[in-house]
Amino acid sequence: MSSRMQIGELAQRANVSHRTIHYYERIGLMKPAEREGAGYRYYDETAYQRLEKIAALKRLGLSLDEIAAVIDLYFEDASGIKGKEKVLEILEAQLAKTNTQLAELTGFRRDLESNIARMKSLIDQARQAD
Amino acid sequence: MSSRMQIGELAQRANVSHRTIHYYERIGLMKPAEREGAGYRYYDETAYQRLEKIAALKRLGLSLDEIAAVIDLYFEDASGIKGKEKVLEILEAQLAKTNTQLAELTGFRRDLESNIARMKSLIDQARQAD
DNA sequence: CGTAAACCTGACGTTGGGTGCAGATTTAAG
DNA sequence: CTTAAATCTGCACCCAACGTCAGGTTTACG
Numbered sequence A, B: 001m002s003s004r005m006q007i008g009e010l011a012q013r014a015n016v017s018h019r020t021i022h023y024y025e026r027i028g029l030m031k032p033a034e035r036e037g038a039g040y041r042y043y044d045e046t047a048y049q050r051l052e053k054i055a056a057l058k059r060l061g062l063s064l065d066e067i068a069a070v071i072d073l074y075f076e077d078a079s080g081i082k083g084k085e086k087v088l089e090i091l092e093a094q095l096a097k098t099n100t101q102l103a104e105l106t107g108f109r110r111d112l113e114s115n116i117a118r119m120k121s122l123i124d125q126a127r128q129a130d
Numbered sequence C: 001c002g003t004a005a006a007c008c009t010g011a012c013g014t015t016g017g018g019t020g021c022a023g024a025t026t027t028a029a030g
Numbered sequence D: 001c002t003t004a005a006a007t008c009t010g011c012a013c014c015c016a017a018c019g020t021c022a023g024g025t026t027t028a029c030g
Helices: A007-014 A018-026 A045-059 A064-070 A084-128 B007-014 B018-026 B045-059 B064-070 B084-128
Strands: A034-036 A040-043 B034-036 B040-043
Touching: A007 A018, A007 A040, A007 A045, A018 A045, A045 A064, A045 B084, A064 A084, A084 B045, A084 B084, B007 B018, B007 B040, B007 B045, B018 B045, B045 B064, B064 B084
Parallel strands: none
Antiparallel strands: A034 A040, B034 B040
16 A cells, blocks of 8 residues: 555555556546656556545446546645636536435435335235245 | 327327337336237326336436336335345345435535535635736 | 566457437328 | 328447457566
């Protein structure tokens, strides 16, 4: 867990393949790594944190494009971020989506809980009938 | 909005293409529709509701496979559902996932809100500087 | 200095979730 | 009865998000 690592170690720690990291770099989601000598990429701790954040945002259902639109907020001085109005728009749209999703998810959980109860009682009934 | 409709009307109402409905039928997500005479599919209101439910579950991030695993709970007499133990397992796994997702989503909303506030104040500062 | 382990790149394959086409058939309307 | 609109099917294709393969280079180690 050295602070300076190659792609293999980074990939393993972040639980992705090295090809995934290449891919993220190609599409602009990971910044081009420092290339020492003739081509090997070297990463530091923030690269790892960035991959973790990407994974977390993916779990929330964001596409890689959407992630690219917001991730710099987590890793750059916000005052240096380009197109602030545009970013603000994106954030507010995302917030609206998130609120809707929270509401739907809460409803879904209710459904799951009641279905679980139903299933349990049906299974119990079946057992009694033996 | 007749109760008996063809695929075109159903597709339009549910805001999907007729090809999508064919596709859902092929993968077992929609039940084969009643086929009158020589091939045309006819649907009723529950087909529409099913499509709406599918869309809602998709918004929550479920894959079509996962949706297939739970959707019958919404449209069939639960006592007639096959493999109850298996379904119960699926439901409980889904509940765990949902709880995690709710927690993460809540955290993400907090992030969004604080980033929105930051962006707003940065934009304001830029305006003042004029 | 040799060699194995790690890394590089480009090209092609894969999976999920569909969309588009085209030719054939069917139904609805006049 | 004719004809336009709707539907049918299979096949090919699309995009996102990677994975696989293969051949070539680089670095680390004894």
